[in-house]
Amino acid sequence: MKLGFEEAQTAYTSGSQSARALTEQWVRTWAYCPNCGASKINPFPNNSPVADFHSTVCKEEYELKSQKNQFSNKVLDGAFKTKCERLAADNNPNLFLMNYDLRRLSVTNLFVVPKHFFVREIIEERKPLAATARRAGWVGSNILLHQIPQSGKIYIVRNGQVAPKDSVLTQWSRTLFLRDQGQDARGWLVDVMKCIEDLGRTEFRTEDVYAFEDRLSRLYPSNRNVKPKIRQQLQYLRDRGYLDFVSRGYYRLRSTS
Ligand SMILES: [Zn+2]
Numbered sequence: 564m565k566l567g568f569e570e571a572q573t574a575y576t577s578g579s580q581s582a583r584a585l586t587e588q589w590v591r592t593w594a595y596c597p598n599c600g601a602s603k604i605n606p607f608p609n610n611s612p613v614a615d616f617h618s619t620v621c622k623e624e625y626e627l628k629s630q631k632n633q634f635s636n637k638v639l640d641g642a643f644k645t646k647c648e649r650l651a652a653d654n655n656p657n658l659f660l661m662n663y664d665l666r667r668l669s670v671t672n673l674f675v676v677p678k679h680f681f682v683r684e685i686i687e688e689r690k691p692l693a694a695t696a697r698r699a700g701w702v703g704s705n706i707l708l709h710q711i712p713q714s715g716k717i718y719i720v721r722n723g724q725v726a727p728k729d730s731v732l733t734q735w736s737r738t739l740f741l742r743d744q745g746q747d748a749r750g751w752l753v754d755v756m757k758c759i760e761d762l763g764r765t766e767f768r769t770e771d772v773y774a775f776e777d778r779l780s781r782l783y784p785s786n787r788n789v790k791p792k793i794r795q796q797l798q799y800l801r802d803r804g805y806l807d808f809v810s811r812g813y814y815r816l817r818s819t820s
Contacts, residue, residue: 680715
């Protein structure tokens, strides 16, 4: 994988159009499918409404968002209503997020958020556009990147370093079990995974996760049984190999390395 863009003959302007062309060209040339490992992913015809690329081998679909600066906690996304419909229909694509260096014309960071991490809780509804806007009343959405656990942000390139492909594929497969769950159940699992991560250690007790009862109650105001729900998620994550059971009430995050 080479990180440079191959556009020596194209006059480069700072317009987002040409940056888009450069990054798409790069993905076509160098990106592989993190789901099946196929060495190429292919573009959809222009203006495909759902995704930008797909793997012809495993049919996974990918959307690409790229920008010069690192992504902050929130990533602008499309219409809120469409986003929710896609989540409900389960046809939301995986998301590639890329940062590039315009002076060196190369990729700095590329990570992928597998689609099974897109749960309702990480999509934020934006304020409707003002009455003076061309699309007055239109409601967009944000992806709350900071609410996605690290296991849902798989780096292919980080700070200009290419990650080993087998490690990327392992990380991808590690959370595929989430796809066996419906939207609501997946939301709970992803949120508890994030709580575990926020503990900041690999070994912990069930009680440690109970400390997030308030946070989870705010996310799920209608649920009155948050502690049993937490316990249930931990057991499920253990059954699917995301956690190891150490001893009664003790868990350990399974290492990916
Ligand atoms: Zn594939």
